Amino acid sequence: MTIFKFDYDGREETDEDRKARRKYLCKSKAESSEKNRKRAIVTGITGQDGSYLAELLLDKGYDVVGLKRRTSTENHERIEGIIENPRFSLEEVEIADTGSVYSAVERHQPDEVYNLAAQSHVKTSFDQPHYTIETNTVGVVNFLEAIRRFKPDAKFYQASTSEMFGKNYDTKFCTDDKKNPQEKFQDENTAFEPQSPYAAAKLASHHMVRIYRDGYGLHASCGILFNHESERRGEKFVTRKITKWIAGFKSWAEAQGLDTESRHFEFDKDYIHSRRSSYPKLRLGNIEAFRDWGHAEDYVNAMWLMLQQEKPDDYVIATGETYSVHDFMVHAFEYIDIPKEEITNFFMIDPEFYRPAEVEFLKGEPTKAETILGWERNVSFEQLVHRMLESDINAEKEKVQKELYTS
Numbered sequence: 520m521t522i523f524k525f526d527y528d529g530r531e532e533t534d535e536d537r538k539a540r541r542k543y544l545c546k547s548k549a550e551s552s553e554k555n556r557k558r559a560i561v562t563g564i565t566g567q568d569g570s571y572l573a574e575l576l577l578d579k580g581y582d583v584v585g586l587k588r589r590t591s592t593e594n595h596e597r598i599e600g601i602i603e604n605p606r607f608s609l610e611e612v613e614i615a616d617t618g619s620v621y622s623a624v625e626r627h628q629p630d631e632v633y634n635l636a637a638q639s640h641v642k643t644s645f646d647q648p649h650y651t652i653e654t655n656t657v658g659v660v661n662f663l664e665a666i667r668r669f670k671p672d673a674k675f676y677q678a679s680t681s682e683m684f685g686k687n688y689d690t691k692f693c694t695d696d697k698k699n700p701q702e703k704f705q706d707e708n709t710a711f712e713p714q715s716p717y718a719a720a721k722l723a724s725h726h727m728v729r730i731y732r733d734g735y736g737l738h739a740s741c742g743i744l745f746n747h748e749s750e751r752r753g754e755k756f757v758t759r760k761i762t763k764w765i766a767g768f769k770s771w772a773e774a775q776g777l778d779t780e781s782r783h784f785e786f787d788k789d790y791i792h793s794r795r796s797s798y799p800k801l802r803l804g805n806i807e808a809f810r811d812w813g814h815a816e817d818y819v820n821a822m823w824l825m826l827q828q829e830k831p832d833d834y835v836i837a838t839g840e841t842y843s844v845h846d847f848m849v850h851a852f853e854y855i856d857i858p859k860e861e862i863t864n865f866f867m868i869d870p871e872f873y874r875p876a877e878v879e880f881l882k883g884e885p886t887k888a889e890t891i892l893g894w895e896r897n898v899s900f901e902q903l904v905h906r907m908l909e910s911d912i913n914a915e916k917e918k919v920q921k922e923l924y925t926s
């Protein structure tokens with residue numbers, strides 16, 4: 520760095536001197552604000568949560584290093600909005616590869632590390648258990664070790680999951696009323712009983728984080744996040760599968776001349792039923808499973824809040840409401856004016872989508888996060904369903920427009 524001395528040997532400051540002094544002061548101000556900026560590493564940057572979290576951190580003034588694994592073609596759709604941001608950089612790191620994880624932590628000396636990368640699909644974990652353990656457990660140990668060795672004061676966030684509760688739940692008022700889902704819940708004290716390789720791998724990591732926190736004093740926290748969805752949700756998860764199907768169906772119906780200009784189209788239902796064979800039905804597995812669904816934007820804020828606490832800890836992040844997959848479908852179909860009584864005409868059960876073991880019921884109790892972190896959710900269940908549908912319907916419209924222009 521050039522050192523300017525604002526000492527002109529007794530002579531008056533010239534215009535040239537003044538310009539040089541201003542330039543120096545501006546530069547040193549920029550350098551010092553760069554030094555004061557927090558640096559975060561975010562793994563799983565190309566995923567749903569990684570993209571929302573990176574946006575949040577950039578808004579808060581962080582430098583963000585996004586880690587992605589090597590892919591043969593680019594998959595930057597979710598990070599298109601931030602990729603040009605000068606405070607954002609992208610780097611290839613396979614999290615199960617110890618050397619590349621160590622190197623990233625050693626070189627970047629992060630203040631905060633958010634580990635969101637994972638093989639995140641529960642059904643896939645039954646088909647690929649080894650790979651799931653490699654990514655979801657070995658990958659986490661790699662980061663814990665890297666932080667312990669190269670940046671022990673870095674704060675660490677681990678993406679734990681409600682899937683770890685598996686079959687287990689607690690009940691309010693000790694009634695154990697199985698018929699009333701509102702009586703049942705899971706919170707930080709509920710015992711874990713994982714039902715899939717995905718959940719078992721995440722639970723092993725959950726314990727490893729606690730061990731590094733207690734054993735080495737790392738500031739390492741786990742968010743036990745219940746299902747959270749969004750317009751950016753992966754297409755193999757049930758909510759997005761439903762909203763994408765509905766958008767595709769609506770677009771098809773419109774192409775048949777069955778829609779009006781308005782969002783809520785009217786159509787001759789008998790006609791649609793008779794023609795429906797030309798549009799494949801939505802195929803689903805267990806539609807009786809209950810989930811606690813929130814919006815990912817609200818949930819990434821909880822991740823950040825956890826790392827701003829003086830003490831590391833684990834927190835349940837959830838809405839406190841639960842709906843079945845069937846309920847989700849009812850709300851989603853209603854959006855395009857297909858009433859509850861009629862939806863059976865539009866989907867079918869396909870055993871291919873059943874899992875060897877299922878988690879039947881999830882409903883989180885987020886009181887600890889609300890009290891200690893001051894966390895709150897802003898997007899209701901209805902808003903979540905509508906936002907996902909609106910986004911998929913708009914995407915379908917754009918697709919049709921493009922096809923029109925290119926044909």
Ligand code: NAP
Pocket residue numbers: 562563564565566567568569586587588590594612613614615634635636637638639640654678679680681743744745746747748753
């Ligand atoms: P997601 O959309 O599936 O994103 C997962 C990310 O991990 C993707 O960027 C993926 O890269 C990356 N990844 C996968 N394997 C990797 C590897 N071996 N090395 C490096 N990167 C790898 O998942 P999400 O919904 O954002 O969830 C984020 C985290 O929260 C995950 O750990 C998930 O298990 C956990 N979680 C999610 C929920 C939920 O409801 N969304 C609830 C609880 C916990 P590609 O883009 O190349 O595939």
Ligand code: F7E
Pocket residue numbers: 639640641642679680681682744745746747755756757758760802803804805806808809810844872873874877878
């Ligand atoms: O399934 C049932 C399925 O795959 C939800 C991940 O983000 O949340 C997610 O895991 C429910 C299950 O999410 C289909 O059997 C019925 O009961 O959307 P999902 P998930 O398994 O709850 C947790 C918290 C995570 O941590 C995970 O990373 O829906 N279901 N029919 C179906 N599920 C899928 N995928 N496809 C179907 O056709």
